[in-house]
Amino acid sequence: MDNLLVLALKSVSKKYKYINEEIEILKKIDLEVYQGDLIAVVGPSGVGKTTLLNLMGTLDQPTGGEIYFLGKKIDYSQEDALLQIRKKIGFVFQLHHLLPEFTVLENVILPGLIANLKKEECKTKAENLLKKLGIFHRKDHKPSTLSGGERQRTAIARALFLNPVVVLADEPTGNLDPVSSEEVINAFLTLNQEFNTAVVMVTHNWELAKRMKKIFLLKNGFLVKWERGTF
């Protein structure tokens, strides 16, 4: 089932106001994300990648255009509906945002506990995810004792916990060495294959982007599809 349209951006613009001027960071962007998609958005620092990802995750509102989630137009005045949408989206940030006082297992379980799921079920599910992502042996460790790649894989497991239809990742290998980056990329590829979760990754790392199936370039506010072999 690769044709379920998860996210659709239609002519989405974003302007930021400064004291006397407005700057349009994103200009009439169209983008469709289908179930099982592996998408990279590439662009240099400051071009608007995080802005775009925040819009896709409903963490911010566009100043023009519309965004549809699973076929329904996002209505920013409906807080409850926004919360329901966010439950179906997994977020992986550049800095992992793990809670330092909790173990790996507890960090992964947390979204389940917040959603009032049974603790035992949560534990089994979290353990299975940690096994899939190759960090089960670290389950009782605190984040501070993990490598950067292990932390990011823990963050990925946590983002997957509530079975999101899409995972949005912001520079997920930004601070990692090549070996850890490879582990993190493999974790994304695994979750994509095993659960058919769509992945949208924003990055300035071209090598990372090339591992995704579709690549878009963000330049001067415009999003352009990059076809392999074009340059």
Ligand SMILES: Nc1ncnc2c1ncn2[C@@H]1O[C@H](COP(=O)(O)OP(=O)(O)OP(=O)(O)O)[C@@H](O)[C@H]1O
């Ligand atoms: N809340 C805000 N108010 C005003 N300007 C903002 C705001 N957030 C971002 N910007 C500006 O919008 C532009 C794009 O920012 P954004 O964080 O999306 O870039 P980015 O591509 O993610 O960069 P990086 O690769 O460094 O993370 C920048 O010039 C930034 O200063």
Ligand SMILES: [Mg+2]
């Ligand atoms: Mg950014």
